[in-house]
Amino acid sequence: MSTTDAELHEQVRQRYAAAATAVATGGTNADALAVEDACCAPGSCAPGPVQVDESFGASLYSSDERSELPAEALAASLGCGNPLAVADLHPGERVLDLGSGGGIDVLLSARRVGPSGFVYGVDMTEQMLALARANAAKAGATNVEFMTGTIEDIPLPDAAVDVVISNCVINLSVDKPAVLAEMFRVLKPGGRIGISDVVSEDQLTPAERAERGSYAGCIAGALSRSEYLDGLAGVGFTDASVTFTHQAAEGMHAAIIRATKPPVDLPASA
Numbered sequence: 001m002s003t004t005d006a007e008l009h010e011q012v013r014q015r016y017a018a019a020a021t022a023v024a025t026g027g028t029n030a031d032a033l034a035v036e037d038a039c040c041a042p043g044s045c046a047p048g049p050v051q052v053d054e055s056f057g058a059s060l061y062s063s064d065e066r067s068e069l070p071a072e073a074l075a076a077s078l079g080c081g082n083p084l085a086v087a088d089l090h091p092g093e094r095v096l097d098l099g100s101g102g103g104i105d106v107l108l109s110a111r112r113v114g115p116s117g118f119v120y121g122v123d124m125t126e127q128m129l130a131l132a133r134a135n136a137a138k139a140g141a142t143n144v145e146f147m148t149g150t151i152e153d154i155p156l157p158d159a160a161v162d163v164v165i166s167n168c169v170i171n172l173s174v175d176k177p178a179v180l181a182e183m184f185r186v187l188k189p190g191g192r193i194g195i196s197d198v199v200s201e202d203q204l205t206p207a208e209r210a211e212r213g214s215y216a217g218c219i220a221g222a223l224s225r226s227e228y229l230d231g232l233a234g235v236g237f238t239d240a241s242v243t244f245t246h247q248a249a250e251g252m253h254a255a256i257i258r259a260t261k262p263p264v265d266l267p268a269s270a
Contacts, residue, residue, distance in 0.1 A: 082167075082196065083097075083105060083165040083166060083167050083194050083195055083196045083256075084105060084108050084109060084112065084165070084194075085256075086194040086196075086256050086258060087109075087163055087165050087192075087194030088194070089109055089112035089113055089117075089163060090112075090113070091112075091113055091114040091116055091117060092113060092114065092116040092117045093113045093117045093162040093163055094113070094117060094118050094119075094120075094160065094161045094162050094163075095109045095113060095117070095118070095119045095120070095161060095162065095163045095164075095165060096119075096120045096121075096122065096154070096156065096160070096161045096163070096164045096165070096186060097109065097119065097120070097121045097122070097164075097165050097166065097167075098122055098151040098154070098164065098165070098166035098169055098170070098179070098183070099122070099123055099151055099166055099167070099169030099170075099172070100121025100122060100123045100128075100132055100146060101123060101125075101128050101131075101132065101167075101169075102128060102131045102132050102135060103121060103131070103132030103133075103135045103136055103144075103146065105121075105165055105167055106119045106120075106121040106132065106136070106141075106144050106146070107135065107136060107139050107141055107144065109165065110141045110143050110144050113143070114143075115142075115143055117143060118143050118144070118145070119143065119144045119145075120144075120145050120146075120147060120156065120161070121144065121145070121146045121147065122146075122147050122148075122149045122150075122151060122154055122155065122156075123146065123147075123148070123149075124148070124149065124150050124151075126148065129146050129148060132146045133146050151166075151169065151170070151173055151179050151182065152173060152175045152178040152179055152182060153178070153182065154182045154183075154185075154186050156186045157186075158185055158186065159185075159186070159187065159188045159189065159191075160186050160188075161186055161187060161188065161191065162187070162188055162191050162192075163187075163191060163192055163193070163194065164183045164186065164187060164191070164192075164193045164194075164195070165193070165194050165195060166193075166195045166196070166197070167195075167196045168196055168197055168198060168254075169197070170195065170197050170223075171197050171198045171199075171221045171222040171223065172221060173221070174221070176223060176231060177231060177234070177235070180231045180232060180234070180235045180237075181235045183235075184235045184236050184237060184261055187261045188261070189261060189262065189263045189264040190260070190261060190262070190263040191260070191261045192258070192259065192260045192261070193237070193257065193258065193259050193260075194256070194257075194258060195256070195257040195258075196245075196254060196255070196256060196257075197222070197223075197228075197254075197255055197257055198222040198248050198252055198253070198254060198255070199222055199223060199224065199225055199228055199242055199244070199252070199253055199254075199255040199257075200222050200223070200224045200225070200251055200252050200253075201224065201225065201251045201252070201253070202224045202225055202226045203251070204224065204251045204252070208251070209221075209222055209251075209252065212249040212250060212251070212252055222252060225242045225244075225255075228240075228242050228257060229241075229242060232257075232259045236261065236262070237259035237260065237261060238259065238260050238261075238262050239258070239259060239260045240257070240258065240259035241256075241257070241258050241259070242255050242256075242257050243255060243256045243257075243258075
């Protein structure tokens with residue numbers, strides 16, 4: 001029996017809610033990745049010292065970046081890359097992180113854009129949002145806001161940000177065309193995206209991707225490289241690129257995705 005989009009959406013929400021609970025109760029990000037259901041009801045596990053497992057998302061950040069953050073933010077890192085390494089953030093810019101999780105990329109971005117800039121994080125999981133807000137308070141970040149919402153319907157007005165980042169989240173969406181269109185909508189003219197995601201090689205069919213891992217585990221729902229490039233072009237992005245960085249499964253790779261929203265005064269073609 002096939003799984004509906006609503007069921008897939010709920011599987012993703014439950015897995016990452018459980019991941020946040022694992023970290024909040026003293027687990028590592030390895031525990032968060034492995035958990036399918038909450039390890040225990042909130043409050044029923046005694047919290048212990050937070051540990052960071054170097055084999056998962058936190059290890060993809062430099063030691064300097066990791067030193068800037070609360071251990072809980074690092075422990076909740078479940079990403080497949082480091083979008084800040086490609087986003088090229090500048091002081092004063094406004095940034096949006098899709099699927100902001102425990103807040104690691106929001107907090108690092110907030111330091112890059114400085115007090116004259118601002119960073120929004122959007123997440124659908126209340127447990128992750130609570131963890132992110134607590135991490136922001138520990139880090140003393142005042143130029144950030146974590147918002148409840150989905151990446152298919154971003155709670156921001158048109159042309160609100162200069163940069164959109166995301167770390168291994170778009171592959172989890174059941175409506176990727178809506179996500180790409182929403183990124184384009186909220187970007188200012190001339191704005192850009194710098195995204196880390198899991199992407200398949202073009203020869204793999206959706207069924208073959210599903211054989212390599214679950215939807216909630218960031219594998220089955222991955223777009224192919226051509227699908228990503230066509231989708232970005234279809235909503236209006238230019239200068240799009242998909243660069244594989246390291247293998248996630250056979251024929252599946254963590255990748256860097258870049259693209260630009262054209263400026264308003266783009267000259268007409270001859």
